[in-house]
Amino acid sequence: MELSGSEIIIQFLKDEGVKHLFGYPGGAVLHIYDALHQQDDLQHILVRHEQGATHAADGYARATGKPGVCLVTSGPGATNAVTGIATAYMDSIPLVVITGQVPSHAIGSDAFQEVDAVGVTRACVKHNFLVKDLNKLAETLKKAFFVATSGRPGPVVVDIPKDITAPHIKIPYVYPEKVEMRSYNPNLKGHPRQIKRAVDLLLSAKRPMIYTGGGVIMSEAANELREFVRKLGYPITQTLMGLGAFPGTDPQFIGMLGMHGTYESNMAMHECDVLIAIGARFDDRITGVTSTFCPYAQVIHIDIDPASISKTVNADIPIVGDVKDVLSAMNVLLDKPELPIDKSALEAWWNKIKSWQSQNSYAYENKPGLIQPQAAVEELYKVTGGDAYITSDVGQHQMYAAQFYPFDEPRRWINSGGLGTMGFGLPAAMGVKLAFPDKDVACVTGEGSIQMCIQELSTCLQYDTPVKIINLNNRYLGMVRQWQEFFYEKRYSHVYMDSLPDFVKLAEAYGHVGIRVEDPKDLHDAMKEAFALKDRTVFLDIMTDREANVYPMISSGKAHNEMDLSPLQQKIQADMKARGETV
Amino acid sequence: MRHIISLLVENESGALSRISGLFSARGYNIESLTVATTEDPTLSRMTIVTSGSDRIIEQINKQLNKLVDVVKLQDFTEGNFIEREMMFVKVKAQGEAQRSEVKRLSDIFRARIIDVTDTTFCIELTGSGDKLDAYINSLHETNVIEVVRSGSMGILRGEKALTL
Ligand SMILES: Cc1ncc(C[n+]2csc(CCOP(=O)(O)OP(=O)(O)O)c2C)c(N)n1
Ligand SMILES: [Mg+2]
Numbered sequence: 103m104e105l106s107g108s109e110i111i112i113q114f115l116k117d118e119g120v121k122h123l124f125g126y127p128g129g130a131v132l133h134i135y136d137a138l139h140q141q142d143d144l145q146h147i148l149v150r151h152e153q154g155a156t157h158a159a160d161g162y163a164r165a166t167g168k169p170g171v172c173l174v175t176s177g178p179g180a181t182n183a184v185t186g187i188a189t190a191y192m193d194s195i196p197l198v199v200i201t202g203q204v205p206s207h208a209i210g211s212d213a214f215q216e217v218d219a220v221g222v223t224r225a226c227v228k229h230n231f232l233v234k235d236l237n238k239l240a241e242t243l244k245k246a247f248f249v250a251t252s253g254r255p256g257p258v259v260v261d262i263p264k265d266i267t268a269p270h271i272k273i274p275y276v277y278p279e280k281v282e283m284r285s286y287n288p289n290l291k292g293h294p295r296q297i298k299r300a301v302d303l304l305l306s307a308k309r310p311m312i313y314t315g316g317g318v319i320m321s322e323a324a325n326e327l328r329e330f331v332r333k334l335g336y337p338i339t340q341t342l343m344g345l346g347a348f349p350g351t352d353p354q355f356i357g358m359l360g361m362h363g364t365y366e367s368n369m370a371m372h373e374c375d376v377l378i379a380i381g382a383r384f385d386d387r388i389t390g391v392t393s394t395f396c397p398y399a400q401v402i403h404i405d406i407d408p409a410s411i412s413k414t415v416n417a418d419i420p421i422v423g424d425v426k427d428v429l430s431a432m433n434v435l436l437d438k439p440e441l442p443i444d445k446s447a448l449e450a451w452w453n454k455i456k457s458w459q460s461q462n463s464y465a466y467e468n469k470p471g472l473i474q475p476q477a478a479v480e481e482l483y484k485v486t487g488g489d490a491y492i493t494s495d496v497g498q499h500q501m502y503a504a505q506f507y508p509f510d511e512p513r514r515w516i517n518s519g520g521l522g523t524m525g526f527g528l529p530a531a532m533g534v535k536l537a538f539p540d541k542d543v544a545c546v547t548g549e550g551s552i553q554m555c556i557q558e559l560s561t562c563l564q565y566d567t568p569v570k571i572i573n574l575n576n577r578y579l580g581m582v583r584q585w586q587e588f589f590y591e592k593r594y595s596h597v598y599m600d601s602l603p604d605f606v607k608l609a610e611a612y613g614h615v616g617i618r619v620e621d622p623k624d625l626h627d628a629m630k631e632a633f634a635l636k637d638r639t640v641f642l643d644i645m646t647d648r649e650a651n652v653y654p655m656i657s658s659g660k661a662h663n664e665m666d667l668s669p670l671q672q673k674i675q676a677d678m679k680a681r682g683e684t685v
Numbered sequence: 686m687r688h689i690i691s692l693l694v695e696n697e698s699g700a701l702s703r704i705s706g707l708f709s710a711r712g713y714n715i716e717s718l719t720v721a722t723t724e725d726p727t728l729s730r731m732t733i734v735t736s737g738s739d740r741i742i743e744q745i746n747k748q749l750n751k752l753v754d755v756v757k758l759q760d761f762t763e764g765n766f767i768e769r770e771m772m773f774v775k776v777k778a779q780g781e782a783q784r785s786e787v788k789r790l791s792d793i794f795r796a797r798i799i800d801v802t803d804t805t806f807c808i809e810l811t812g813s814g815d816k817l818d819a820y821i822n823s824l825h826e827t828n829v830i831e832v833v834r835s836g837s838m839g840i841l842r843g844e845k846a847l848t849l
Contacts, residue, residue: 220699225710229753232699249753284849285695285756409747412740 105275107236107267108137111200114243116143117277120171122162122536123147124155128175129215130202133267147536147565150557152179154529156186157555160195161493161530164516166537167322169196169250176202177215180261181222185523188226190257192520193343194320196250197257198243199223205265206234219261228256236266236273244278253288254407255320288406292423292431300378300402300419301435307376308447309398309454310336313359316343316519317381317405317425319512324348326429327380333436335448337455339367341382342504343519350508351488356455357464360388361656362501365463365671366455368654368662371396373454378402381425384415385520394661404428457683463654464505467670472647473622475499475574478629479506482544482572485629490542491534493517495527495551498580501652503546525554528571532558535567542633544570549599550579559612562639570632571641573605576648584651588666609641616641687716688742689768689839691847692731692749693757696722700729700754707752713737713745717770717836728756728849732838757847765842771809772817773799775831776824778806787824794820805830 105113111134115123123146127135138146149155152174159170170190174183180201190197204213220230229249231242242260250258304310312334318327324347331338331354338348339359348355357364359371371377377399382388389395392414403410403417404425411420421428466476479502482490492507493516494500500517509515516534518526531545545552552573562569579597586594606616615638619628625644632640653668660666667675694700701720708715716734723730735745742760750758761768774796778784784806791798791808794816800807810820814837821832841847 221702224699224703224706230699283753286753407751409744409751413744 103275104272106133106137106269106272107239107262108133108269110239110275111243111262111267112137112141112144113275114240114277115171118243118247119168121145123171123173124149124159124162124533125173126152126155126175126179128179128202130176130179130204130264131173131267133264133269134173134202136269146173147561149529149561151555152182153185153525154532154555154558154561156183156197156199157189157523157526157529158533158536158558159197160186160190160526161516161533162537163190163195163197163533164530165491165513165534167513169198169247170533172197172199174199174201175215176204176219177217180217180219184223184226185525187223187257187259189518189521189523189526191226191228193316193518194255195257196255198246198250199257199259201259201261203232203261203263206263207265209263219259223259226257227259230259230261232261233263233266236271239266240275241278241281244281245283248281248283249286254410289422290406290424290427292404292421292428294431296419296421297428297431298435300421301432303376303400303402303419304334304378305442307336308444309373309375309451310334310448311370311374311377311399312336312338312380313341313371313377313382314338314344314347314380315341315382318344318347321381321406321425323381323426323429324512326426326433329433330429330436333433333441334443337370337452339363339371341385341388341519342517344382345504345515346509346512349510351510356459358504360385361390362505362652362654364459365461365654365665365667366458368656368665369458370455372662374399376400376402378404379417380404380429381406383410384413386414389415390656390658390660390662396662460678460683461667461671461675463665463667463671465670465674466650466653466668469647471622473619473625473644475502475576475646475650476506477622478572478574478625478644478646479503479546481625481629482546483507485626485633486542486544490514490544491516491531491538493527493530493534493543493545495545495547495554496522496524496581497548497551498576498584498650498652499546499548499551499574501581502574524551527551528555528569529558529561531569532562532565532567535569536565542570544572546572546574548580549573549575549577549602549605556608559609559614559639559641563613566637568635568637568639571609571639573641573643574646575602575605575643576646576650577602578648580650581652587651588657605641605643609639614639614641616643618643618645620645686739686742686762687734687736688745688760688762689766689837690733690735690746690749690758690760691839692733692755693723693847693849694720694729694731695754695756696727696729697754703752703754704731704733704749707748708735711744711748713741719836719838732836734837757849759841759847761839761841764845766839767842768813768837768839769811770814770817770837771811771835772820773831773833774808774810774821774824774829776806776808777804777828777830779804783828787828790820790823794823796820
């Protein structure tokens, strides 16, 4: 088969099994767009901003486990994509981003719309390529997919000069089934001796703790994890990125950990004697200050990325390998009718955890006439039966969603954890809905974040992706305001969202349905209505309590056992103390 | 502590900037970095001299290994290896006394004078970094016109080798 560079790109993507391509045209990719026009197997989704393309592809990848693919033009197309690439990089999401480049002969001449895309993206990609030779195009694309999806996944940029895609230059094409890269072969199998040592240590624990992250989801190891956790009967906490790998409604799950995790999770982290970290990277939002992190624990760390091990927290038993492989191997070792676990120690440990749980650290106060943002998320949970795909933006609403929507399945909770990118939620929801048209997809957002990629409402109409936007509208950049309230004596510097658009009218202007909710009484019906409108994108603009804060919280510089509790919870704790109960 | 790390790297245009970018992005020290192609034109050999706490050095090694362009890497510091650096020094050499003094010093250090004018010598010297430092220190500061140092290169002693 003789194909031009443009045709090779399209044919390759089809051969690779790609169904959706998120993109935006421009001069440097005109040849490719012309080739796209002449086929209809590969669906191109025309976003309204290249950031939207990367987030949509990213949401698609997080929900499906398949790589997300983008196509953007040179210069501003590439730079607009950078935020989305960095977002995917921080959360290890497999993306392949094809950027057009000025013709080879013009590279380096400051040509129109020239930017050194390989240079600009270097710091936020797993790897990137500049294609200099048409004969290497297919192989390079294959390498890009291989690198993006294997080992610790991540985004890969392939920069393709315009002349490489010229329609009249054709070369023979065969789909490269496999690529070999001598410099890249991620280690999958954990070391058997380390695995054995880890299991022995786990079984000897008196106060064990299982701490898991996004790596479990990435590695498709939810079933292995469930088996592992149930065999041991130990408490498990999950990071913001790991939610859903183990069911959020299972009693062995004691809540998310970290800055806005549950009191019980953080206390248990502080007091445990053996900690097993699985596909989690000891991010600073998890650990707080590392000097006081898990002071009594011996640490086992499973990660596919050797550089994640002993980076911020020293691992006593490091295991480099794919979480799925390592957990399977551990489950084999644990496959005994009776495990030599100190049952009474474990029971005492669970009792301690239960006393922390009785603190009910997520409890919030209802105020007459005001919609609490937590209540809105609880309503969302009820109406969707806990079975929706939830994307989010960044801020208080993101934390409320993580706290009040327990996920029982992996890949249902889709948020920008590492980079914390406002603007992620809506395009990501679009990507998810394209992958799962029959599923409920909601984007929990705030009036600040939603405006960062609001233009994608237009894309939602064009490609018929009826997502529900749950806008927790507090008229504040709430998370920033919260920090200013706590740490800057309520000096609310530039966090007031003045001159907000009428989101209902805005939704209508984009051809969607807008519903405003101001009274707590109307919340349930509005939520029901939004999801009843199956084939419409609905913008639910929920006016929430402006001053609500996310609790509990570990302030910076504090340890896990020094969480700040909400005023309500402080009162609960005082009452418990007065009754002589342990807290 | 000072570490000398030797790498085999794909001879690709972006490889060097990926490596130097890693050091700047993560705030690691680079004392010196040398690179050139090997007998296999698809591979470059690089020697990096860096310093940091054990934890930082471990991270540097892991992060370098993680780069897709890095084929193989070895931290020589713990092992038995040879390290050399090359230097050119241009010095003032005017009048008989000064010229013979420079020549005498060069003999002591087994340096070679590789270029001569009426007023200057250019000297070539290979050795450990300490030796090069000592040589410069032995010259009168005011006489040194220019110093060009290559940065360190390392190779393992004995039969061991860093090859594919
Ligand atoms: C692109 C970007 N810019 C700035 C920030 C810093 N930031 C974090 S949360 C936040 C406020 C978000 O406001 P909103 O979307 O209304 O959510 P709320 O906290 O009110 O729920 C800001 C500005 C960010 N995370 N991302
Ligand atoms: Mg807000």
